[in-house]
Amino acid sequence: MSDQAQSTTMTPPAPSDFDGRRAFGRAARIRTPRTSHAVWSPPADRADPVSLLEEQATSRVPDLVPVRHGRMMVSPFTFYRGAALLMAADLATTPNSGLTVQLCGDAHLSNFGLFGSAERHLVFDINDFDETHPGPFEWDVKRLVASFEIAGRHRGFDDKDRRAIILAAGRAYRERMLAAAESTVLDAWYDHLDVDTMQAWLHDERQAERAAKRQVKTFDAVVAKALTKDSMQAFAKLVTTDGGQMRIIGDPPLIVPVEDLLDDTDIDDPEKAAREILASYRNTLFASARHPLSEYTYVHMARKVVGVGSVGTRAWIVLMRGRDELDPLFLQAKEAQASVLERFLEPCEYDNQGERVVRGQRLMQASSDIFLGWQRVRGEGRIERDFYVRQLHDWKGSLDAEKAVPRGTLLYAWICGETLARAHGRSGDRVEIAAYLGKSDAFEESIAAFAEAYADQNEADYQAFTAAVADGRLRAVHGL
Structure with missing residues (x-):
């Protein structure tokens, strides 16, 4: 752990000592003033960004690194x-x-969105936990707010609009945390944001000046589209029938059926391994004795490229059959490597990185996928890889950052800020954090200043990255 990542702390009070927890949070302002979060200045010994990306690429599928x-x-x-x-x-x-x-670890604006809860309600929450790890709450806030500044610059928003957006994200976080600190224990724990609440809020006359008709219609369209994203929609798009057998359609290098990867999987018998993994993974699920997974049988699987930061890690989609071909289930088994945060914080408490992801997700989300679990796979040469498993499609929906407009992004920033506060309030001490944040705007002003400075750093790193591609140091494949 770096010297800066450590802090001088008092002994935390007991969870039942609410006054002591508030005092502990206020005392943290003395150790680390809220205004100190405004500063970003790269240290003289800052690591070369291109070297860090090269280092990260060594554990990934070599053929996919240029796609990333x-x-x-x-x-x-x-x-x-x-x-x-x-x-x-x-x-x-x-x-x-x-x-x-419990940090998300990668709390940028594209890692929030809609999905189906276990109770079959459409909810809004964080939806990516690959980098989850315990750490200082402000790390997630800084990454989230900086993402809005960077996205706003990309979309050509003016200075005034961008400033309003990033302040909204920080303020929403602070105000939701303050509300959680004053709530009853169970109200704070169960607090969540469902689509019905969001739609009512957007349609409310009181919000008419903040939510134009265009934004209301856009959100309604996102909801409608999300409700179509389920296993049947994935089945229609990804599956064909060959000789009476269901098979996932190949689209290399983005989707490659397992039989076309036999020389590139480091697993002796992928299909046998898949069945064994699914049987063992079931033990990590809630209510594993009578879980719906027991009624499905394995059909086929393929490697699938997903996301941006995740490209190159091993990700599989697994086709399962229930009662018949009209009862499919798609699972995604995604490789879990060590969190990027771990080298700078405390070591991971779990032996399996997939378990780290699942435990972190269950702690931060108000409701998690009932198919969320983990497993370790041993391939040729006794190489062990950790995976977490979830549904591939389950009413997924998200903001299209490429089409964002200032007013809609302002609303989205507020929603994301509140959502992050809910997650932190469940996994951390909401009373201490609220006392640290306080009732003034000092915290969000500082985080906004950091976000603006860090956006400049990101642009400089991007230029170094593109220059490394141009001079051949890094390879890139475009359009995939």
């Missing part, structure tokens, strides 16, 4: 999405509040 680089080259915003390691290294050099939560 190609996606990161699209804009400074897509670069930022793939640069979680770079920012983690930078955050480790900044002031530390000493108030620990």
